[in-house]
Amino acid sequence: MTHTLKLSTFDIWGIIMQARAVAYNVRRKELIEQDLTPEQAGILSILHKGKNRIITPALIAKEYLREPHTISVILKRMEEKGLIALNKNLTRRNMIRVTLTEKGDAARADAFRLDRTSKLFKNLSDDETKTLYSLLTKVMANAAEALAESESDANRDLSIFHEYDNKIQSENFP
Structure with missing residues (x-):
């Protein structure tokens, strides 16, 4: 008799979160040795990857799926370590260009040895890795x-409140 395992969305969510937490900690411990x-x-x-393009904090936030203010804090710390340079655009002063320093490029090369992190996938075949x-x-x-x-739902809901506020305001202050 074959049993089919039926997983709920909650079960899948839980295993994704657990896998993410343990994988993140393996990677974090691997990088601590490099002060990253x-x-x-x-x-x-x-x-x-983008060394031939203009890279801004906003672009990094978008690619890395993080909030811009979070990226700004990380970039400041990286600049203090000498890993990157933050350069203001002379024509558009509100635009900052992020560039990799020699020290940063060396740190990147060291960081991508992935000795411990690669062990997370050691029992997966090439096909399983591609499927994952x-x-x-x-x-x-x-x-x-x-x-x-x-x-968009949140914006739509807020617009209802704004319409209501505008209506009340126009009724009370003709």
Whole structure:
């Protein structure tokens, strides 16, 4: 008799969160030896891949799926360590360009040895690794879509309040 395991969304969510937590800690401990955080290593990778483009904090936030203020704090710390340079655009003073320093590029190369992190996938075949990547990419796309829907719902709901406020204000202050 074959039993089919029926998983709820909550079960799947739980295992994703547990896997993320343990994987993050493996990566974090691996990078501590290099005085980096996983977030800093990710930003170094973005800068390396985009070395022929103008990279701004806003672009990093978008690519790394983080809030701009979070990225700004991380970038300041990275600049203090000498990993990156933050340069103001002379024509558009509100635009900052982020560039990788030699020290940052060396740190990026060291950070991507992935000795311990690669052990997370040691029991997966190449096909399973590709399937995992594909499935997680789909989950991420669905999450981004759900987030966009919830933000548009929030904006729509707020617009109702604004319409109501405007109506009340026009009635009370002709």
